[in-house]
Amino acid sequence: MISEPELVGEEPFATPQTPGAVSAPGTDGGGVTDDALASAGPRGPRRAWLWALGGAVAASAVWACGLYAFGNQDPDLGGYRATDDLCKAARLKHLQTALGTREGEGLPTRFEHATMDDAQCSVELKPTGYEPEVDEDGNEIVSLHDVHISYTLHKRTDPGPEFDGAVLARQRAWGTESESAAVTGIGERAHVARGQDGSTITLDVVDGQAELSIAVTGGWDHESGEPATDVSEVEGLLVQDMQDLMAALRS
Known part of the structure; x- marks a missing residue:
């Protein structure tokens, strides 16, 4: 069984801090606290939804390109050819x-x-x-x-x-x-x-x-x-x- 990947360092969705910026209440200046993260709810479904949306967009693009290519193909002439005489x-x-x-x-x-x-x-x-x-x-x-x-x-x-x-x-x-x-x-x-x-x-x-x-x-x-x-x-x-x-x- 594959376990959840171990997060190294800060939470990936934490708000980046810039020099001189004021930390949000309830933080220590290094990102969102455990309490704030818990109140915000799990982020997993949002990431899955984004992946699903991205996959759908990519699939639509491939389908559209295929349809465009098919629509621009020359028709089957059924063996007929041009004649000089x-x-x-x-x-x-x-x-x-x-x-x-x-x-x-x-x-x-x-x-x-x-x-x-x-x-x-x-x-x-x-x-x-x-x-x-x-x-x-x-x-x-x-x-x-x-x-x-x-x-x-x-x-x-x-x-x-x-x-x-x-x-x-x-x-x-x-x-x-x-x-x-x-x-x-x-x-x-x-x-x-x-x-x-x-x-x-x-x-x-x-x-x-x-x-x-x-x-x-x-x-x-x-x-x-x-x-x-x-x-x-x-x-x-x-x-x-x-x-x-x-x-x-x-x-």
Whole structure:
């Protein structure tokens, strides 16, 4: 058993005396007497309370520092990476079986920032046996299926809470009437929107920090001004090409 430490000399909480100072009544000038100490009550609990307070303050400081450090950590990108050429990453092999082969390598663009990486790609699909229309002067009028792909990797903020609103706002901004529905089995959340005239279909997906979109626009008939192809029924192929794209961006 450990005994109380033996106090050497004067009581530690005694009032220090300075030259010329007048001693308090009931003292001999060397500190507080036994009677005065007894009337003041035990000091032990006060020391324990101070130690407890100090420990709580220290623990709070450690917790606050840990919370600050955690809050400033970069989010987990879930394996997604930036891409220099989104057109190469998006092979579109399933859409090509229905709408036609790719014309060229496409037009890729990329914007890089500390908070996000943004990539875009535009590709044309040419149906098998396609012949461009000719105007009255003999000039060819080319109207191919157009595919626009976008990919944004958010490196600071979570796109999830704003995803639904952003998709709806973009659809309204296009000024085209469309029917939108949720799609299951791909990413965290996904929406598909079809133009009522069958001329467009768009698949939007959010998956962790990645936000992706593939929009398909069908060609137009020069004489009637109507869509030459109904692309609204290629949702299944669109989903498969999106899944392939997401896998490529995580490899």
